[in-house]
Amino acid sequence: MPKFLLKRWHGYPVIALFVISVILVSILTYFQWVLGVAGFVILGVISYFSMKAEASFQEELGDYISTLSHRLKKVGEEALMEMPIGIILYDEDFKIEWANPYMGALIEEESFIGHSLNHVSEELIPHIKSDAKEEIIKINAHKFQVNFKKDERLLYFFDVTEQLDLERLYDEEQTVMAVIFLDNYEEVTQGLDDQFRSVINSKVTSVLNEWANQHGIFLKRTSSERFLAVFNQRILNELEKNKFSVLDEVRESTAKQNISLTLSIGVAAGTSSLPELGQLSQSSLDLALGRGGDQVAIKQTSGKVRFYGGKTNPVEKRTRVRARVISHALSELVSDSDKVMIMGHKNPDMDAIGSAIGILKVAQVNGKEGYVVLDQADIDIGVQRLMDEIKETESVWKYFITPEEALEIASRDTLLVVVDTHKPSMVIEEKLLTKLDHVVVIDHHRRGEEFIKDPVLVYMEPYASSTAELVTELLEYQPKRLKMRMLEATALLAGIIVDTKSFTLRTGSRTFDAASYLRAHGADTILVQKFLKEDLNTYTRRSKLIESAQIYKKGIVITKSAPEDAYNQVVIAQAADILLSMNGVSASFVISNRIDGKVSISARSLGDINVQMIMESLEGGGHLTNAACQIENSNIDEAERRLKQIIDEYIEGGEEE
Numbered sequence: 055m056p057k058f059l060l061k062r063w064h065g066y067p068v069i070a071l072f073v074i075s076v077i078l079v080s081i082l083t084y085f086q087w088v089l090g091v092a093g094f095v096i097l098g099v100i101s102y103f104s105m106k107a108e109a110s111f112q113e114e115l116g117d118y119i120s121t122l123s124h125r126l127k128k129v130g131e132e133a134l135m136e137m138p139i140g141i142i143l144y145d146e147d148f149k150i151e152w153a154n155p156y157m158g159a160l161i162e163e164e165s166f167i168g169h170s171l172n173h174v175s176e177e178l179i180p181h182i183k184s185d186a187k188e189e190i191i192k193i194n195a196h197k198f199q200v201n202f203k204k205d206e207r208l209l210y211f212f213d214v215t216e217q218l219d220l221e222r223l224y225d226e227e228q229t230v231m232a233v234i235f236l237d238n239y240e241e242v243t244q245g246l247d248d249q250f251r252s253v254i255n256s257k258v259t260s261v262l263n264e265w266a267n268q269h270g271i272f273l274k275r276t277s278s279e280r281f282l283a284v285f286n287q288r289i290l291n292e293l294e295k296n297k298f299s300v301l302d303e304v305r306e307s308t309a310k311q312n313i314s315l316t317l318s319i320g321v322a323a324g325t326s327s328l329p330e331l332g333q334l335s336q337s338s339l340d341l342a343l344g345r346g347g348d349q350v351a352i353k354q355t356s357g358k359v360r361f362y363g364g365k366t367n368p369v370e371k372r373t374r375v376r377a378r379v380i381s382h383a384l385s386e387l388v389s390d391s392d393k394v395m396i397m398g399h400k401n402p403d404m405d406a407i408g409s410a411i412g413i414l415k416v417a418q419v420n421g422k423e424g425y426v427v428l429d430q431a432d433i434d435i436g437v438q439r440l441m442d443e444i445k446e447t448e449s450v451w452k453y454f455i456t457p458e459e460a461l462e463i464a465s466r467d468t469l470l471v472v473v474d475t476h477k478p479s480m481v482i483e484e485k486l487l488t489k490l491d492h493v494v495v496i497d498h499h500r501r502g503e504e505f506i507k508d509p510v511l512v513y514m515e516p517y518a519s520s521t522a523e524l525v526t527e528l529l530e531y532q533p534k535r536l537k538m539r540m541l542e543a544t545a546l547l548a549g550i551i552v553d554t555k556s557f558t559l560r561t562g563s564r565t566f567d568a569a570s571y572l573r574a575h576g577a578d579t580i581l582v583q584k585f586l587k588e589d590l591n592t593y594t595r596r597s598k599l600i601e602s603a604q605i606y607k608k609g610i611v612i613t614k615s616a617p618e619d620a621y622n623q624v625v626i627a628q629a630a631d632i633l634l635s636m637n638g639v640s641a642s643f644v645i646s647n648r649i650d651g652k653v654s655i656s657a658r659s660l661g662d663i664n665v666q667m668i669m670e671s672l673e674g675g676g677h678l679t680n681a682a683c684q685i686e687n688s689n690i691d692e693a694e695r696r697l698k699q700i701i702d703e704y705i706e707g708g709e710e711e
Contacts, residue, residue: 140198140211144171148179157211160193178209190214226288231331232321233339234262234273234281237347242308242315254313261307265300269293283319290323290352294362298350301363305348316348324354344501345666346516346678359503361667374527380513381531384471385420387494387511391469393417394424395460395490397482399475401432401623404585405520406474407440408549409496411542412525413471414453419534425453427460427482434624435592436552439585440545447541457483464489471496474521476514477504477675496524498553500666502675516677519565522549526568543577548585555631559679592625599629599646606698607705609640610663614690620647623654627682630656641665643701645693653685653693663704671700 083090140157144150148171158166161174171178174193181189181202188201193211197218201210236258243251255278262281266273269292271285301317308315320339322331334353341359342351349363388394394417398406410426417424433441445451455463460483464470470490476497478487487493487506494511498518518524526546529536550569554561557569573579599621603613611633615621626646633642641659648654655672657665658680665681674683685693 138213140209142171142174142209142211144207144209146207148172148182150174160196160211190218226286226291228287228323229326229328229331230285230287230290230321230323231328231335232283232285232319233335234283235318235320235339235343236279237316237318237343239279239315242313254308254311254315257307257311258304258315261303262300265303287323290321294352294360298362301348301350318342318347319350321350321352322354323352324356330355341501341503344514344516346500361670377524377527378531380511381528382533383511384416384494384513384528385533387469387492388417388420388422390467391422391492392465392467393463393469394422395427395464395468395470395486396424396473397427397460397470397486398473399477399480400429400482401434402428402437402474402482403434403549403624404437404440404545404552405522405549407437408545408547409473409521409525411450411545412522412529413473413496414450415529415536415538415542416525416532419532419536423453425455425460425463427457427486428454429457429482432482434622435588436585436624439587440548443541443581443585444545447539450539450541457486461485461489466491468492469494472506472509473497473525475499476506476512477502478506479504496528497521498524499675500677502670517562519560519562520550520553522546522553523565523568526550526571527564530571538575540576540578543572543575544581547572547577547579548582551582552586560677595619595621596625596629596632599625599644600632603633603642606701609638610643610701611636611639611641612643612645612694612697614644614694615646617647617690620649621654622649623656623682626654626656630658634658634660643697645690645697647690648684651686653688653690654682655685655693655697656682668697668700668704671703672696 078093080090083093138156139154140160141154142150142157143152150167150169150171150173152167157174166173171182175191177189177191178200181191181200182204186202188199191198191200196213196215198211199214201212203209243254246254259275262273265271266283269285269289271283271289274282276282298319301319304315304317318339320335320337320342322334322338325331325334334355338351338353338359341353342349342361345351345361349361352360352362394413396410396413396417398410402410407426407428410428414424414426428441430441444454464486468490469492470486471494472481472487473496475481476495476499478484481487493506493509494513495506495509496513498515498521500516501514513524513528515524529538547569550565550572551557554565557565569577598619599615600613602615603611606612613629613633626644626648630642630644633639633644641657641663643665644656646654655669655674657669657676659665659678661679664678666676666678669676669681669683672683672685674681676682685696688696
C-alpha cells in the first residue's frame with residue numbers, strides 16, 4: 055500500500071475527537087479564559103495542518119488512481135494482444151469478427167477476419183452447436199483446449215500440446231506385467247524322449263525370446279511352462295495392434311513338429327503398484343485358461359477386460375482324477391447342507407434342465423432334499439415337451455419349484471448349485487445368489503468377465519461338450535450306489551445331444567463315454583428324438599428367417615428378421631446352424647426380435663472366426679464356434695449396424711470385450 059494512504063485521518067472517530075476537543079476547550083475558557091484562548095489557537099493550528107494534509111492526500115490519490123488506471127489498461131492491452139492465448143469473436147453466422155495477433159500467428163495468416171470458423175478448424179462449429187463448454191482441438195501441429203463462451207460468441211484457445219504430450223508419455227511409461235503359460239506343455243511332452251523334448255523347449259523359448267527382443271520386453275522363464283514378462287503401456291499398445299501374433303507363431307512353429315502347443319497370457323496394466331500388478335496378471339491368466347487357453351486376457355484396475363486370440367478349439371485336457379475329486383467335494387458340500395437348490399439360466403435349454411436333474415440325483419443319493427428352480431413361463435417348446443414328460447412322473451416333478459418358492463424355503467445352510475452358466479445376470483433368480491452363502495458353479499462355457507461372487511466350488515471345463523456331460527461324470531463317481539430312472543438319464547442325454555448337434559460339434563472321447571454311461575442306465579434315444587421334434591409352423595417360420603440371408607464379407611453370412619416378426623431363441627439358433635451348413639459359409643449371424651422384446655443375435659462358426667469374442671463385445675458370450683447375445687432397448691437395424699462394426703473391428707483390429 056502507498057505510504058501516503060497511511061497519513062490520512064478520516065472517518066467518524068476523528069470527527070468525534072475534534073468535537074470533543076472543542077467542547078473541552080470551551081469549558082476550559084469559561085473557567086480559565088487565558089488557557090482557553092491558548093487551546094483554541096492550538097486547535098486551529100491542528101485543523102489547518104489537517105486540512106492541508108487532506109488536500110495533499112486527495113491530490114496524491116488522484117495521481118495514483120490515474121497512474122493505476124493507465125497501467126491496468128496497458129496490461130490489459132498487452133494481455134489481449136501479446137499473451138500466448140488465442141481469442142476469437144464471431145458473429146451469428148460463425149464468421150470471425152475479431153481475433154488477437156496470437157491467432158494470426160497460429161494459423162499463419164495475417165488477416166482472416168470475415169472468414170468462417172471452419173477456416174481455423176472444422177471441429178469448432180459442431181462443438182459450438184452442441185452443449186460442449188470446452189474441447190481439445192488440433193490446429194496444425196498443436197493441440198488447444200478451446201473454451202466456448204457462447205453467450206458472448208467468444209472463443210479462448212489455450213495451447214495444451216506439451217501438457218498432453220507429458221500425459222501421453224506418462225501413460226506410455228506405465229509398467230505392465232504379464233504371466234505367460236504354456237497351456238498343455240506337460241500333456242504334450244509326456245512320453246517324449248529327452249532329445250525331442252529339448253527340441254520343443256528350445257523352439258518355444260527361441261520364439262518367445264525373439265518376440266521379446268523385437269518389442270523391448272524383459273522376459274524371464276520361471277518354470278518349465280511359465281514365463282514372466284515386464285514392459286510398458288506403449289509396448290502393450292503395439293502388441294494389441296498386431297493382436298499378439300506371438301500366439302500364432304508359437305502354435306505354428308510347434309505344429310511343424312507335429313506338436314499342438316499353445317500359449318495363454320495374463321496381462322495386468324493400469325496401476326503403479328507392483329503387488330497389485332502381480333495379482334492382476336495371475337487373475338488374467340486364470341481367466342484366459344478358464345476360457346480354454348490359446349489367448350490373451352488383459353485386465354486393468356478399471357475398465358473391461360480385453361481378449362485376443364482364442365482361434366483354436368480348446369484341446370480336451372481334463373482328467374478323470376479331477377472329475378472324481380470334484381465329485382467327492384460336491385458330495386461333502388451336499389452332506390453339510392440342509393437342502394440343495396439347483397438353478398440354471400433364464401430360458402433354459404435341454405442342457406440346463408438335464409444337468410439340473412443330474413445334480414438333483416446327486417443330492418438324493420447323499421440323502422438330502424433337492425429342488426430344481428424353474429420358471430414355467432420362460433421355456434421353449436422343446437423343453438416344454440420334456441417338462442410334460444416330467445409332470446407325468448410325480449417322483450421327479452414334485453422337486454421342481456418356482457423362484458418364489460425357492461426364496462421362501464431357502465435357509466442359511468442351503469447349498470445352491472448353478473448349472474450351465476456362470477454369469478449372475480443370466481440365472482433364473484439372482485436373489486438366491488445374494489441370499490445363500492454356499493454356491494457351486496458347474497459350467498462348460500468359456501469364462502467371461504462377469505462371474506458369480508465367491509463360489510465355494512467351481513467346475514468349469516470349456517473342453518466339455520455340455521454341462522450334462524460334466525454332471526454325468528460327477529454321477530459316475532458318487533460314493534454310493536446310484537440307481538437312475540429312465541427319464542433322468544434321458545434328460546441328461548438330451549442335453550448332450552442338443553449341445554453337440556447330435557454328436558457333430560465339440561465332441562470328444564469323454565462325450566461318448568458319458569453317453570454310453572447314460573445309455574447303460576436306461577436313457578431312451580427315441581424319447582430324445584420326440585423332445586427334439588418340431589412342428590410344420592416352426593419349420594416354415596425358420597425358413598422365412600433364413601431366406602433373407604446375405605453375404606456380408608467372404609465366408610460371413612448375416613440374416614435378420616422383419617421388424618414386425620418375433621422368434622424364440624431356439625428357432626434363432628437353429629437358423630444359425632442351418633446357415634453354417636451352407637457351402638462357402640464359415641460364420642453365420644442371425645438377428646431377430648425375441649418374444650420377450652429383446653433383440654437376439656445367434657452366432658455360429660467353423661472355428662476360423664471366434665464368434666465368442668464378437669458376441670462378448672455385445673455383452674453376450676459362448677464358445678469359439680457357438681455364441682449368442684441379447685440386446686435390450688434396441689431394434690433390428692441398430693443391432694445389425696453394431697454387429698457389422700464389431701465384425702469389422704475383429705477382422706481389421708483387435709477384439710475387445
